[in-house]
Amino acid sequence: MGLLSTKDTKLITNPMNLENPITVQVLGVCSALAVTVKLEPALVMAISVTAVTAFSNVIISMLRNTIPNRIRIIVQLVVVAALVIIVDQILKAFVYDVSKQLSVFVGLIITNCIIMGRLEAFALGNKPWPSFLDGVGNGAGYGMILIIVAIVREIFGSGSIWGISLIPQSWYIANGGFYANNGFMILPPMALIMLGVIIWVQRSRTKELIGK
Amino acid sequence: MEELLNIFVKSVFIDNMIFAYFLGMCSYLAVSKTVETSTGLGIAVIFVLAITVPVNYLIEKFVLKPGALEWLLGHEMASQIDLSFLSFIMFIAVIAWMVQLVEMTVEKFAPALYSALGIFLPLIAVNCAVLGAALFMSERNYSSLAEATTFAVGSGVGWFLAIVGIAAIREKIRYSNIPAPLRGIGITFIATGIMAIAFMSFMGIKL
Numbered sequence A: 001m002g003l004l005s006t007k008d009t010k011l012i013t014n015p016m017n018l019e020n021p022i023t024v025q026v027l028g029v030c031s032a033l034a035v036t037v038k039l040e041p042a043l044v045m046a047i048s049v050t051a052v053t054a055f056s057n058v059i060i061s062m063l064r065n066t067i068p069n070r071i072r073i074i075v076q077l078v079v080v081a082a083l084v085i086i087v088d089q090i091l092k093a094f095v096y097d098v099s100k101q102l103s104v105f106v107g108l109i110i111t112n113c114i115i116m117g118r119l120e121a122f123a124l125g126n127k128p129w130p131s132f133l134d135g136v137g138n139g140a141g142y143g144m145i146l147i148i149v150a151i152v153r154e155i156f157g158s159g160s161i162w163g164i165s166l167i168p169q170s171w172y173i174a175n176g177g178f179y180a181n182n183g184f185m186i187l188p189p190m191a192l193i194m195l196g197v198i199i200w201v202q203r204s205r206t207k208e209l210i211g212k
Numbered sequence B: 001m002e003e004l005l006n007i008f009v010k011s012v013f014i015d016n017m018i019f020a021y022f023l024g025m026c027s028y029l030a031v032s033k034t035v036e037t038s039t040g041l042g043i044a045v046i047f048v049l050a051i052t053v054p055v056n057y058l059i060e061k062f063v064l065k066p067g068a069l070e071w072l073l074g075h076e077m078a079s080q081i082d083l084s085f086l087s088f089i090m091f092i093a094v095i096a097w098m099v100q101l102v103e104m105t106v107e108k109f110a111p112a113l114y115s116a117l118g119i120f121l122p123l124i125a126v127n128c129a130v131l132g133a134a135l136f137m138s139e140r141n142y143s144s145l146a147e148a149t150t151f152a153v154g155s156g157v158g159w160f161l162a163i164v165g166i167a168a169i170r171e172k173i174r175y176s177n178i179p180a181p182l183r184g185i186g187i188t189f190i191a192t193g194i195m196a197i198a199f200m201s202f203m204g205i206k207l
Helices: A006-016 A039-063 A068-093 A096-104 A111-121 A128-157 A186-203 B004-016 B017-021 B024-029 B033-063 B084-108 B111-117 B121-122 B128-140 B146-174 B185-204
Strands: none
Touching: A006 A128, A039 A068, A039 A096, A039 A111, A039 A128, A068 A096, A068 A111, A068 B084, A111 A128, A128 A186, A186 B017, A186 B185, B004 B146, B004 B185, B017 B128, B017 B146, B017 B185, B024 B146, B033 B084, B033 B121, B033 B128, B033 B146, B084 B111, B084 B121, B084 B128, B128 B146, B146 B185
């Protein structure tokens, strides 16, 4: 890759697997699970979080030498909250329905631990460009898990994907067929169990992660 | 009074912060290794919720809502002002500020409580459950300060029950024979899922 050095590429690819923010660092689970009933809100959420993480990383990284250590949490919260307000206004303007579905979870991006975690662990000690890549990588790692969970839950729970029905209507019991959606998949507990299973699969495939 | 009791029961069991909305999962997973520390964190969360939600309620009611500045500017000018887009930044600022204030007050007047809660208080500023409660409070439009406070305490108690429950399970689960890749965080998620299923049995209750 001409544009990105090996080190830069690592910043993006590592969070996808070995340092995945959700399954390995266990950050940002708070808002991750409630938005995964369907694919569309999950994707919107993933993009919003990626944008906020990347840009807050850049801003904090540029300010890193001027922020007094004692009040850095407040400064970080203000930067993140300002970015989230922008994201919220954009969502309300362009995808109003999704923004209604996400309800309070857009606001909760502010306290998403991934963002604070990356600001503390990376942006405070690195230059803006690597911080930007780190933000994009972590946002993408978070988004990946969200999308996997959302796809599974939507297929089994609603028999559709991106709102397009996959199961022929005549198969449903209501129309004299044999098929019924698994209503359990759209309930909150299933998101937790799905995530547990994803962690299980990931750790069986990558032995280094066991015991962490 | 009956109304308040309904809100309390609803926020503890039916709209449980952890099991229905997954709020505060980060600290829930990180601090639930032993019952003792999770009790400390749980109490700190109840405490902070009971303080920040009423303050945020007042701010929302008298500053942020469309036309809320009537007491200051008079009806005509106030009706054109809608500051509700500022709610995120106001809420988080109030939370960070109140947490700092609570921390200093407790340190000064109740050193014993401070040494028990001390390390958890700063963590709570970024606990999703606290901001989540503020946002739910504004979304659900509670009609009085008492209702908002009851909701806050109820949410805190629900969160407390959840974290103490999972900590007790994790203490016991250490002795079980779990497949290696599932150990630790994986089984905790699945156990939380099963606890959430149990809590769902409250959902049928109409209050």
